[in-house]
Ligand code: NG6
């Protein structure tokens with residue numbers, strides 16, 4: 001009897017073992033490389049073009065970005081969802097196409113919070129999975145409920161959509177209020193000198209670029225002629241808050257220190273850091289240490305500065321032995337622009353550098369350079385260095401990271417491309433809607449279709465082709481990477497197929 005039991009037990013153990021071996025073999029390769037929850041860092045640049053980085057052929061020295069690229073996976077078809085900041089950031093964090101959200105347009109510094117506090121976001125799902133979460137840098141997704149008092153606790157904001165910690169500028173470096181906000185409180189604010197902000201009219205007696213041009217150390221080219229802070233005129237009016245005003249030339253260092261502090265404080269936990277650098281958006285204000293370093297004026301210099309900051313963050317991770325356990329995503333919110341509102345020699349000193357890479361257009365444009373941005377994933381020892389032709393969008397990080405940390409999320413526009421981001425497959429999206437200034441186009445396979453749009457074909461001040469045309473445009477990016485030859489009339493079958501796909505995603509409007 002005992003013998004018989006032993007026999008069955010042995011047989012059972014053997015079958016169990018066999019089952020385990022078979023199921024392990026069947027288990028997704030991706031699962032095998034993730035042994036514990038990795039830290040996740042999204043390094044998000046502001047207006048950095050596809051061709052601005054050395055690893056995509058740029059002429060500005062970006063050794064740290066290049067190192068990340070050389071040791072990581074470079075996506076040749078990596079996209080921001082939009083050619084401007086707010087919509088891209090909205091889509092990145094929520095996994096929802098920005099054109100589905102009416103107010104996802106470039107926001108002022110006093111606009112209300114764009115993300116619904118009940119919406120799923122990357123930091124929220126990370127938090128649910130046991131991560132400590134932080135944003136450091138540019139927010140530009142609105143704060144408060146539309147009527148902010150900058151002198152009290154400001155909410156809702158990043159801390160209400162999933163971030164445990166936040167150290168931000170509200171909107172852009174060229175918009176008021178020009179102060180840092182930590183967890184909803186303006187840093188270094190003197191209650192005796194309260195802040196007031198208006199995007200309608202000036203506060204009596206406050207200097208603007210129009211009435212006090214002698215106060216300017218950087219001349220404005222277009223629109224940036226309101227309140228003057230640190231000799232730079234901004235968009236919007238601001239009064240008070242003198243002790244709280246940021247110093248433009250130390251902004252990069254300030255954000256870096258905060259990012260490093262967050263890493264050090266949380267190095268023994270899984271952490272998620274959204275490190276949103278302000279460069280090379282205007283006003284370009286390199287620290288004196290970097291002035292003249294690129295030979296291309298302030299725009300090049302702030303790229304060199306941003307590259308250095310990335311290097312510093314990487315050093316911190318390396319010193320703390322965190323590189324093997326940290327997934328880093330490096331990308332940009334939209335394409336490049338040279339003249340974006342100040343005379344800062346960006347145009348004059350650009351030389352033969354091509355911030356837009358091989359593409360046409362730039363920031364604000366439906367042509368490729370608007371949304372086709374630098375895109376790298378890096379994870380030491382886990383992601384095999386190389387390049388990928390897969391079409392990936394920042395929109396896909398939500399679903400992919402949720403898979404990585406095993407959190408269930410509701411259906412969004414985000415596709416789970418975890419194995420693509422980890423380099424296990426070269427399969428990406430089959431199609432993607434891109435957006436620029438409330439206009440949309442479709443990338444599908446090697447093709448791009450842009451529906452007819454009224455309006456200027458070129459933004460004169462910025463010297464950027466918008467991509468608008470009275471007619472349908474159809475381009476094959478393999479044969480015609482800079483969208484010169486419109487095949488819409490020649491290849492009506494392809495055009496119709498593209499229009500059908502576009503409609504099936506967007507509806508008929
Ligand atoms: C535009 C500004 C531009 C920049 C941009 C925001 C004008 C004409 N242009 O409205 O200078 O501030 O907004 O850039 O005012 S973004 O990268 O945050 O989208």
Ligand code: CA
Nearest residue numbers: 046047085333
């Ligand atoms: Ca931007």
